[in-house]
Amino acid sequence: MTDEAPEGLRDGPYPDDFAILDAAQVHGLGDMDPERFRSAAHAVVDAMADYLATVEGRRVLPAIEPGSLGPAFPASAPEAPEPLGTILEDLDRLVVPNATHWQHPGFLAYFATTASAPGILGEMWTATLGQNVMLWRTSPIGTELEQVVVGWLRSALGLPEGFDGLLTDTASTSTLIALAAAREAAGLRATAEGLAARVRAGTPVLYASAEAHSSIEKACMTLGLGRASLRRIPVDADYRMRVDLLAAAIAADRAAGSVPVAIVATIGTTSSTSADPVAAIAEVAAREGVWLHVDAAYAGAVALVPARRGPFAGWERADSLVVNPHKWLFTPLDASLLLSRRMETVRTAFSLVPEYLRTLDHERPVHDFAEYQPQLGRRMRALKLWMLLRYFGLEGLRRRIEEHCRLAEELASRVDAEPDFERLASVPFSTVCLRWRPAALRGREEEPAVRARLDAANERLMAAVNATGEVFLSHTRLHDRFAIRVSIGNLRTEGRHVDRAWDLLRREARALDA
Numbered sequence: 001m002t003d004e005a006p007e008g009l010r011d012g013p014y015p016d017d018f019a020i021l022d023a024a025q026v027h028g029l030g031d032m033d034p035e036r037f038r039s040a041a042h043a044v045v046d047a048m049a050d051y052l053a054t055v056e057g058r059r060v061l062p063a064i065e066p067g068s069l070g071p072a073f074p075a076s077a078p079e080a081p082e083p084l085g086t087i088l089e090d091l092d093r094l095v096v097p098n099a100t101h102w103q104h105p106g107f108l109a110y111f112a113t114t115a116s117a118p119g120i121l122g123e124m125w126t127a128t129l130g131q132n133v134m135l136w137r138t139s140p141i142g143t144e145l146e147q148v149v150v151g152w153l154r155s156a157l158g159l160p161e162g163f164d165g166l167l168t169d170t171a172s173t174s175t176l177i178a179l180a181a182a183r184e185a186a187g188l189r190a191t192a193e194g195l196a197a198r199v200r201a202g203t204p205v206l207y208a209s210a211e212a213h214s215s216i217e218k219a220c221m222t223l224g225l226g227r228a229s230l231r232r233i234p235v236d237a238d239y240r241m242r243v244d245l246l247a248a249a250i251a252a253d254r255a256a257g258s259v260p261v262a263i264v265a266t267i268g269t270t271s272s273t274s275a276d277p278v279a280a281i282a283e284v285a286a287r288e289g290v291w292l293h294v295d296a297a298y299a300g301a302v303a304l305v306p307a308r309r310g311p312f313a314g315w316e317r318a319d320s321l322v323v324n325p326h327k328w329l330f331t332p333l334d335a336s337l338l339l340s341r342r343m344e345t346v347r348t349a350f351s352l353v354p355e356y357l358r359t360l361d362h363e364r365p366v367h368d369f370a371e372y373q374p375q376l377g378r379r380m381r382a383l384k385l386w387m388l389l390r391y392f393g394l395e396g397l398r399r400r401i402e403e404h405c406r407l408a409e410e411l412a413s414r415v416d417a418e419p420d421f422e423r424l425a426s427v428p429f430s431t432v433c434l435r436w437r438p439a440a441l442r443g444r445e446e447e448p449a450v451r452a453r454l455d456a457a458n459e460r461l462m463a464a465v466n467a468t469g470e471v472f473l474s475h476t477r478l479h480d481r482f483a484i485r486v487s488i489g490n491l492r493t494e495g496r497h498v499d500r501a502w503d504l505l506r507r508e509a510r511a512l513d514a
């Protein structure tokens with residue numbers, strides 16, 4: 001394990017002529033010469049391939065102190081041009097070793113994001129074409145390819161044709177857009193009148209489970225609804241929203257004159273990956289006439305596998321939903337899929353077309369994606385998805401997702417069979433939540449002092465495992481207990497990496513004194 005380039009990695013020197021400035025740098029006005037770009041790009045791609053081939057030999061988490069990297073860079077941008085070779089060598093020396101290696105097969109923290117090779121190739125072309133997919137006119141292929149890819153994903157996820165959508169940067173943005181549409185649908189007219197309308201209509205309220213992601217609350221903050229507008233509905237023992245308490249909360253809010261705006265159900269919560277009972281929640285939403293948004297940012301990918309669609313029952317009744325290809329569909333950041341059955345309402349929430357953005361020369365209406373989101377400029381995200389969907393095929397994606405679920409199930413059984421460890425949640429997808437429960441403290445967890453010791457011991461255990469550099473685990477709290485999460489979703493993770501994580505957990509636990 002090393003922060004340096006692993007053995008065998010060619011990390012330069014770059015070709016001799018990279019050591020000197022090129023003509024464009026010395027007296028040119030335009031870009032790098034295309035032939036120079038060609039040789040530079042070849043060298044960079046070689047380094048990229050070497051990185052991917054050897055990333056497993058690096059520490060997943062580089063051993064660095066916060067604040068120690070900035071001082072390695074000059075305080076101001078260079079006045080004079082610098083040779084390409086110097087820049088690339090600095091990249092090898094200062095950038096690559098100091099990254100947290102999300103591409104590492106031992107990355108089992110948070111939810112994985114893998115930049116697959118076909119996705120990287122797509123990003124390279126995206127950057128090269130430099131499309132801004134704000135209007136059909138500014139990128140006909142960016143617009144229409146996005147419509148194609150959105151349709152492909154919708155149907156692959158088993159959702160009906162009534163859903164349409166767009167690709168955004170993140171689930172946070174997708175949810176923000178969905179809830180802005182919900183705010184319009186609730187008659188708040190906030191798009192036109194802002195907070196003034198809110199005062200007349202009554203206090204808006206939204207509902208999500210206590211386990212819902214912070215992006216829901218952030219959307220409330222951003223949309224002027226306020227954090228106070230979000231009702232956190234308690235969960236059952238399996239971390240699933242209590243539908244009876246949801247219905248009761250809505251009834252109480254209506255009685256108090258508040259305006260229910262949206263219910264957010266989660267399939268695959270961030271902490272435990274629990275799935276809310278969406279079908280029952282959809283019933284409540286329909287009865288109450290409230291917008292239903294489903295956050296399946298992580299777990300949505302599993303809906304590609306028909307046999308595993310059980311937890312998704314009812315999501316086809318949502319008004320909007322989000323699935324992140326940049327989580328478990330091996331797409332380089334960023335790519336989030338927002339689907340809605342009410343795209344006209346989404347458009348009402350965001351459409352604003354000044355004269356300079358109006359498409360003049362078309363009789364036929366065009367689809368301008370900028371009308372459906374807060375930003376104007378947009379990346380061409382469809383290209384990398386189009387490439388990787390074709391490269392892997394749905395069949396290949398299903399096979400990989402199935403394997404991750406299988407690995408998680410296998411790990412869960414091992415945890416269950418190990419008396420010194422305890423599993424803290426069911427494993428509906430590919431994430432296992434566990435904690436160490438040494439014999440000396442077992443059975444005494446009701447004592448506050450013992451609970452605190454168990455929390456501290458598990459925190460130390462996770463730190464010790466991460467300090468090996470071989471794997472990277474992250475944590476959460478479940479039923480107010482420190483929980484270690486092992487989340488499998490990296491394209492490069494194999495059974496042996498999960499085995500290693502489990503071996504390290506047990507080895508480091510033996511070495512610790514709880």
Ligand SMILES: Cc1ncc(COP(=O)(O)O)c(C=O)c1O
Pocket residue numbers: 111169170171172173213215266268269270295296297298324336
């Ligand atoms: C359930 C869920 N929703 C939303 C998000 C936010 O995703 P993003 O980083 O794409 O905004 C996450 C992130 O992990 C998540 O787990």
